[in-house]
Amino acid sequence: MAQVILKNLRKSYENTKVIHGLDLEIKDKEFVVFVGPSGCGKSTTLRMIAGLETISGGELFIGDKLVNDMPPRQRNISMVFQDYALYPHMTVAKNLGFSLKIAGIPQAEIEQRVADAAGILGLEPYLKRKPGQLSGGQRQRVAMGRAIVRHPDVYLFDEPLSNLDAKLRTQMRIEIKKLHQRVGNTIVYVTHDQVEAMTLADRIVIMRDGIIEQVGSPREVFEKPNNTFVATFIGSPPMNLLDARVTSKNGDPRLMLADGREVHAPAPIRNKLEAGKAVKLGIRPEDISPEGNALPTGGQTERLELPVMLSEDLGSEATLFTELAGTPIQSIMYNPRTVHAGETLNFNMALDKCHVFDGDTLKNLAA
Ligand SMILES: Nc1ncnc2c1ncn2[C@@H]1O[C@H](COP(=O)(O)OP(=O)(O)O)[C@@H](O)[C@H]1O
Ligand SMILES: [Mg+2]
Structure with a gap:
């Protein structure tokens, strides 16, 4: 069993508090992704789990052991960093087996484990090469191989794909997902990239300024964001937010936008809207779309005539940049046609x- 449990986990550097008390239970074999903007404390948290940073307060359990003061080597974890930190003078095979050699594992077993890892990652053709003779993606695979050979209970990844170009990043993302399906170990993965988080995670942990804002499956955090931070951080293009005030027409709550325009209140939260209350109305770009685009049928819709300032055509869809009540709005148009700047659409x-x-x-008022 390799669950990882954080109980009110805290970290300060001298007088600066950077992690303010994290509570989280990561289950055995779960793939958990920590995501949040740069500087929010993802690496610090991961390094405390690895034992590379001291813990200032709270408790950390790996399996059923309290590991606050246990040295990294005894935690049975493997960490993969953003800069792969391969030994440049060693062959791929030696790089893969080095930590096992240090640990005093017999040569025959080292060779077996290296061969297995090379097989899983498709590294067999490169075992005799040195890191300098490999592409970025291959080096990244060697870094993962070094983690695999140790047969850890828990894998820790700190932005392992950040140094790769976009296409390779997508490929390696799939390989990491496959790796998890194959080895089935607990993975704690850190990234600032919400797409990586959404595609890899069983559960996403969204962090900001040293606290956890929300924990949930990718679908949960997308569909039920706790607050505007999560709402705008998860999803691309981001959710549009409009300032509004609750008004009432014959007892029917409505939302008045900054330009005085009134829209119907979303049915699911009608009863939570008090007249006079200031709110933010959030709408995802795919849920405000030009007429002719299929919206989910049956639901209540609000029709708006808006000018398009710019259209970014991506082929199968376009992002339209428009404006509503003085606020810039992005809208997704599926199966796009050419839209000219200045054109007004419904x-x-x-x-x-x-x-x-x-x-x-x-x-979120619905929460
Ligand atoms: N050794 C250190 N001394 C002081 N502050 C640090 C140190 N390492 C990290 N920090 C601070 O802790 C915060 C979290 O950093 P980090 O965990 O690296 O963020 P992330 O990985 O999410 O980008 C940042 O504000 C950073 O400046
Ligand atoms: Mg970091």
């Missing part, structure tokens, strides 16, 4: 898909 906003956040606390 948009449909899927009201049932809208989110409403408290204007002060920025918390």
Whole structure:
């Protein structure tokens, strides 16, 4: 069993608190991704799990052992870093087996484990090469191989794909997912890239400024963001947010936008809207789309005539940049046609898909 449990885990550097008390239970064989902007404390958290940083407060369990003061070597974890830190003068085979040699594992077993890892990662043709003779993707694979040969209980990854170009990153993402399906170990993975988080994770942990904002499956954090931070961090292009005020027409709550325009209140949260309350109306780009695009049928929609400032055509879809009540809005157009700057289009906003956040606390009113 290799669950990882964080109980009120804290970290300070001298007088600066950087991790403010994290509580999380990572299950055995779970793939958990920590995601958040640069500087929010992802690496610090991972390094505390690895034993590379001291823990300032709280408790950390790996398996059922309290490991706060256990040295890294005894934790049975393997860490893969962003810069692969391969030994340049050693062959791939030696790089893969080096930590086992240090640990005093017999030569025959080292060879077996290296061969197995090379097989899993498709590294057999490169075993005699040195890192300098490999592409970025191959080096990344060697770094993963070095983690695999140790048969750890828990894999820790710190932005392992950040140094690769976009295409390779997508390929390696699939390989990491396959690796997890094959070896089935617990993985704690850190990235600032929400697409990586969404595609890899069983559960996503969204961090900001040393705290956890939300934990959930990719679908949960996408569909039910706790607050505007999570709402705009997960999803691309990001969710649009509009300032609004709750009004009432014959007892029917409505949302008045900054330009005085009124829209119907999304049905699921009607009863939580007090007249006069300041809110933020959140709408994802795919849920405000030009007429002719298929929106989910049956739901209530709001029709809006909006000018398009710019269209970014990506082939199978286009991002339209428009404006509503003085706020820039992005909209996704599927099966796009050419849209000229300045053209006015009819948009449909899927009201049932809208989110409403408290204007002060920025918390989701549906939560
Ligand atoms: N050795 C250190 N001394 C002081 N502050 C540090 C040290 N390492 C990291 N920090 C600070 O801790 C915060 C979290 O850093 P880090 O965990 O590296 O963030 P992330 O990996 O999410 O980008 C940052 O504000 C960073 O400046
Ligand atoms: Mg980092």
